[in-house]
Amino acid sequence: MWKLLCSIILLLLLSIVIIDYFHDGSEGTEPASQTEHDFTFENDGETVYVSNGKAYDKNGKHLADLYDPNHFNEHYVEEDGTLYLVHDGTRYATTTELTTDFEYDALADIMASEERWEQYMWNSYTTNPEFSGKKDNYHDVGNTIELAQDPTGRENRVLKTTAKATGKVSKASVKRELFYFPEGSEIYFEGWFYIEGEDIYDGGGTTILDIESNWALGSPGIRLIFKDGDALAYEVKGMQKTYRQESPVEFPSKEWVHVKGRILVSSDNGEMQLWQNDQLVLDTEGQTLPYPGTFLNTVEVGTTAISKYAKNDQTIYVDDFTISGSPSEIF
Numbered sequence: 460m461w462k463l464l465c466s467i468i469l470l471l472l473l474s475i476v477i478i479d480y481f482h483d484g485s486e487g488t489e490p491a492s493q494t495e496h497d498f499t500f501e502n503d504g505e506t507v508y509v510s511n512g513k514a515y516d517k518n519g520k521h522l523a524d525l526y527d528p529n530h531f532n533e534h535y536v537e538e539d540g541t542l543y544l545v546h547d548g549t550r551y552a553t554t555t556e557l558t559t560d561f562e563y564d565a566l567a568d569i570m571a572s573e574e575r576w577e578q579y580m581w582n583s584y585t586t587n588p589e590f591s592g593k594k595d596n597y598h599d600v601g602n603t604i605e606l607a608q609d610p611t612g613r614e615n616r617v618l619k620t621t622a623k624a625t626g627k628v629s630k631a632s633v634k635r636e637l638f639y640f641p642e643g644s645e646i647y648f649e650g651w652f653y654i655e656g657e658d659i660y661d662g663g664g665t666t667i668l669d670i671e672s673n674w675a676l677g678s679p680g681i682r683l684i685f686k687d688g689d690a691l692a693y694e695v696k697g698m699q700k701t702y703r704q705e706s707p708v709e710f711p712s713k714e715w716v717h718v719k720g721r722i723l724v725s726s727d728n729g730e731m732q733l734w735q736n737d738q739l740v741l742d743t744e745g746q747t748l749p750y751p752g753t754f755l756n757t758v759e760v761g762t763t764a765i766s767k768y769a770k771n772d773q774t775i776y777v778d779d780f781t782i783s784g785s786p787s788e789i790f
């Protein structure tokens with residue numbers, strides 16, 4: 460079962476990012492005029508008109524199918540207060556909770572299997588040899604993910620993710636699916652991050668946490684990314700929106716740093732807070748969900764990406780990570 464879902468995800472990831480996609484869109488059969496659209500957004504200075512999940516330019520030329528507006532109705536069912544994803548006639552309970560201290564011997568101990576799909580384990584990782592050579596798999600370039608000893612030497616197991624600088628986007632991260640964070644919901648998260656490389660931003664535009672809609676083109680969503688001054692920022696992937704710290708607080712390398720955040724999920728008026736070692740470094744409002752009426756369903760941590768401009772390999776350790784739909788676990 461999980462292999463099937465992984466295949467679906469891989470197919471979705473075959474889609475290149477929206478920006479590139481827009482440059483070779485084909486003519487559509489149902490051109491939308493500027494007065495017949497559900498919403499618009501800006502992409503590379505051009506207004507994109509979205510109607511029924513399909514994107515058009517100002518002349519009504521079809522650019523891309525962004526998402527299926529019927530995806531939720533066709534794949535999810537609610538019963539007795541639990542929301543299920545239905546796949547091949549089998550129901551899988553969705554969740555808003557995950558917490559892990561990574562106190563296991565090996566990566567296989569925290570990865571879902573067919574027998575353990577619904578447990579609060581991770582479902583996939585971007586260096587899985589089984590998918591070597593496939594899109595969004597980085598096994599062949601030498602990226603690695605393992606459960607390792609704490610880099611400070613104390614007795615503690617942690618997630619260790621290493622992405623190589625390859626001249627292309629490079630990833631080493633673990634992913635959990637079956638989340639459900641719709642418009643109006645809240646996301647709370649915290650974790651400890653230890654980044655080995657210095658000059659985190661200049662070294663390659665690192666991201667450490669991605670919360671995405673992997674059922675939409677290009678897996679749009681919200682993520683934590685390093686910007687100037689090695690300061691964390693929120694970024695809405697697919698919408699070209701970045702929310703930076705007004706007075707950037709540097710994220711130190713080679714030590715454990717506590718990161719905590721809250722996101723109010725909204726395609727219009729969302730909210731974002733971010734704490735670094737208990738200091739509130741970002742508190743702002745804005746769009747946090749790419750498309751109205753959609754939802755975020757995956758959570759990914761580790762070296763979730765370094766950019767094609769990365770000068771150095773990047774190793775990131777993660778420990779005591781929690782994500783929750785309610786504040787009680789964290790705040």
Ligand SMILES: [Ca+2]
Nearest residue numbers: 560561616778
């Ligand atoms: Ca641990």
